[in-house]
Amino acid sequence: MNSHGHPTVTPTSPDIAHLHAQLPQLGQADMQPEPEATRTAVMHPLNFDASDGHPVHGHWFEPNHRPTHAVAVIAPATGVPQRYYHGFARWLAHRGYSVLCFDYRGMGATRASAGRTGMREWVRHDLSGALQAAHARSLQHGHTLPVLWVGHSLGGNGLPMVEGLDRIDAAITVGSQFGYWKLWPRGWHRTVTRVFFQRWVPVCVRLAGRLPGWALGGGETLPGAAAMDWSRWGMSPGYFKDDPACAGWYQPQKFRGHMQMWSIDDDKTFGPVEAVDGLAACFAESAGVVERLHLHPQAVGRKAVGHFGVFRKPAAERIWPMLLQHIEAKVPQLRGG
Numbered sequence: 001m002n003s004h005g006h007p008t009v010t011p012t013s014p015d016i017a018h019l020h021a022q023l024p025q026l027g028q029a030d031m032q033p034e035p036e037a038t039r040t041a042v043m044h045p046l047n048f049d050a051s052d053g054h055p056v057h058g059h060w061f062e063p064n065h066r067p068t069h070a071v072a073v074i075a076p077a078t079g080v081p082q083r084y085y086h087g088f089a090r091w092l093a094h095r096g097y098s099v100l101c102f103d104y105r106g107m108g109a110t111r112a113s114a115g116r117t118g119m120r121e122w123v124r125h126d127l128s129g130a131l132q133a134a135h136a137r138s139l140q141h142g143h144t145l146p147v148l149w150v151g152h153s154l155g156g157n158g159l160p161m162v163e164g165l166d167r168i169d170a171a172i173t174v175g176s177q178f179g180y181w182k183l184w185p186r187g188w189h190r191t192v193t194r195v196f197f198q199r200w201v202p203v204c205v206r207l208a209g210r211l212p213g214w215a216l217g218g219g220e221t222l223p224g225a226a227a228m229d230w231s232r233w234g235m236s237p238g239y240f241k242d243d244p245a246c247a248g249w250y251q252p253q254k255f256r257g258h259m260q261m262w263s264i265d266d267d268k269t270f271g272p273v274e275a276v277d278g279l280a281a282c283f284a285e286s287a288g289v290v291e292r293l294h295l296h297p298q299a300v301g302r303k304a305v306g307h308f309g310v311f312r313k314p315a316a317e318r319i320w321p322m323l324l325q326h327i328e329a330k331v332p333q334l335r336g337g
Contacts, residue, residue, distance in 0.1 A: 058102030069336025075155025123158025
């Protein structure tokens with residue numbers, strides 16, 4: 001703890017402890033809102049269009065009996081349904097944020113329609129559509145409200161591909177990485193990551209036409225095109241930049257806000273430090289500010305956090321306030337007033 005009583009965070013270090021991250025197992029405890037948040041947040045469904053016109057299903061969480069002073073988007077990780085983030089969304093709404101949660105096409109409540117259902121459609125079209133929906137909501141209060149982007153894993157990973165980055169005033173990414181396999185720690189983790197991208201994913205898709213949730217270790221089944229995009233990107237040094245189908249989409253230099261990129265000390269499986277650093281490097285020429293922050297579980301009284309623990313219900317007591325306090329300190333307009 002520092003002199004102000006806040007958990008200590010440190011710059012990234014290659015010397016991080018090993019703990020195998022687990023994909024989220026969605027139980028009732030994770031999805032039940034706190035009673036206070038239930039009284040002070042209102043949820044209602046929303047259908048919006050991705051930037052290519054594909055319908056996307058989501059929910060707004062609105063403050064109840066208090067003014068809205070900012071708009072937030074929670075962009076999910078690969079294979080994680082929007083309901084996993086509803087507790088955090090209610091918590092933010094209780095603090096004056098209008099919050100959008102959604103599912104990528106072909107996942108959760110967003111059913112795939114005609115056209116391709118791949119990861120490149122997720123990071124370009126679905127994320128861009130979510131940002132457009134948030135921007136439109138920010139204009140509905142008589143003046144323009146600031147927009148906060150909260151990206152978990154893929155939800156931050158895809159930011160360099162999002163159209164309209166200059167509309168984001170602040171961003172928090174958690175475990176979001178530049179997913180090239182050689183950025184994983186040498187040894188077991190790097191070997192497993194390479195086998196996963198190079199062998200496991202293609203074989204599963206060839207046999208099943210998709211990547212079943214059990215083949216991912218948990219979470220939801222991924223559409224075949226999404227799994228194969230992930231596989232190809234993961235084996236390419238330029239990740240999505242090397243995909244000819246994404247030509248012209250990669251424009252991180254357009255980001256003008258303040259971004260805080262968090263890595264977690266016990267997350268070597270999905271968000272290792274060097275891979276998170278790789279994503280931060282994408283924004284080196286942007287006009288915005290990118291901070292790299294690193295969370296040690298012990299600093300927030302936890303034995304483990306991992307790749308998925310930040311958005312679980314137990315994180316509400318110390319981790320959620322820490323994330324919000326850090327970004328609001330750098331972007332005070334998020335607090336309103």
